[in-house]
Amino acid sequence: MKIDAVTIFPEYFAPTQLSLLGKAQDKGLIDLQIHDLRSFTSDNHNTVDDTPYGGGAGMVMLPEIWGEALDPLLISDADLIILTPAGRRFSQAMAADFSKREHLVFACGRYEGIDDRVRQFYSQPQFANSGVRVHEVSIGDYVLGGGEVAALVMIEAITRLIPGVLGNPESLAEESHNSDGYLEYPNFTKPQEWRGFGVPEILLSGNHGEIAKWRELQAQKRAKKNI
Ligand code: ADE
Secondary structure, eight states, rough: OOOEEEOOOOGGGGGGHHHHHHHHHHHOOEEEEEEEOOOOSSSTTTOOEEETTTSSSSSSOOHHHHHHHGGGGOOOSEEEEEEEEEEEEEEHHHHHHHHHSSSSEEEEEEEOBOOOOHHHHHHHHHHHHHHHHEEEEEEESOSSBSSSHHHHHHHHHTHHHHHHHHSSSHHHHTTTTTTTTSSSSSOOSSOOOOEEEEGGGGSSSHHHHHHHHHHHHHHHHHHHOOO
């Protein structure tokens, strides 16, 4: 999979060199490129934003600069993901869909976001016809300082679903038993007793059928409690 992220803070993406994602790049499973939006400016101050038409607080990111940055990335088959708290809520199902795509392009806005004409421009039929799809995505109902952290969250959730990225593919197979795609039951490891707390007897029984039933019940209880 090819992943591009456009940002005014490339340093935010340093953690992508670590752990499974770092290894996946070494293995050639993922080609991740971070692009500095300011490198596409041509004025002395490297301006990327201006005041909003219609007034109001904050600044809006300039469409020209975003156009310069995105044009070379959106030639054919690509999903442009614009990070915004006003976007569609990111989910495990969405992560699974994106993990099957060839090329993801993350547009990380700051301030009051990116001029909406950027979304409008790349949503035109000529882009759709060449395989470019535009998505506005939010990672949750809270406002971050910008889209970088949201892009990191999405990149991590998506790339671990790509075959070969996880060290132990069984983890994925187990997760997929759950319709939401994640494990919800509580887990225990050594020692068998810690600070007076033991491990549920059933997990020591070796009875895999009963263990599976117990885990399912615990998952349901936990899900209910955490709604
Ligand atoms: N930018 C600012 N807040 C965000 C959020 N919750 N999700 C995605 N992008 C954002």
